[in-house]
Amino acid sequence: MRFTPHVTVATIVEDAGRFLLVEELADGRAVFNQPAGHLEADESLIQAALRETLEETGWEVELTAVTGIYLYTAPSNGVTYQRVCFAARPLRQRPDHPLDDGIIAPRWLTREELVAQPERWRSEMVLRCIDDYLAGERFPLSLIRTPA
Template sequence: MASTERHTLIGDVHLLLTDDQGRILFGRRAGTGYADGAFHPPSGHLEAEESVVEALRREAVEEIGVQIAPEDVEFAHIMHNSSSGGRVAFFFQVRKWEGEPTNMEPDKCDALEWFAVDALPAEMIPYCREALGHISSGTSLSLFGW
């Protein structure tokens, strides 16, 4: 039976920056203490009083130094993940941006690389790999770890 206690969700945004060849930009995590060595798209937590689109645009500037117009953000997927007691990961695809992707957080990331969806890196955080599979199959909602 479910608890009657209200649950507070942690919200994450994930940027699927996609080039003209259909490849997605990933960073390799380093020095974070969590999944170091794994590739992951630019991502981050929602901050107070921030929409998911605002959060995605902020993370794009903070992590890879690119500017994204709100109208260029396309919803791709939402995943309810059981980690940390439950979090919601929003995945957005962006095909148009300004600037050259650059590693703006070398203390958390030691490489940026483009990968085709059918040739993803071996080392990835599992929920992200699963979400990309759902996106490829056209599924807009998934559960992970429940």
């Protein structure tokens, strides 16, 4: 059996104690996730994070740091994901920007509001990334190397 992990990005966007989340449909239920998605061919991790955030929330953001690199195997399907999570600050909302299929809407929630609804997390990575961000985990964007 061939092991092929999926490379994904996620973005923690915080504003005044609220976090930009995506309410989306996954396996027939509405769940919360960070703006996140798969790395595409010929795309850097930074480009992927900016693109996914805009496509899923309609928000343009400025990436400020890397909060962590995570390995996660989904119990539902056994797929392993390598998630690179970025911290970002919101720049501007583009309310007319079309959102990806399956996205219900962007939502701004506090950590407490998210903790009160664990059944709505896409995975436990949602809270883990926020908690790492709140704990001050910040690595410079220069950690991410791109070809010269």
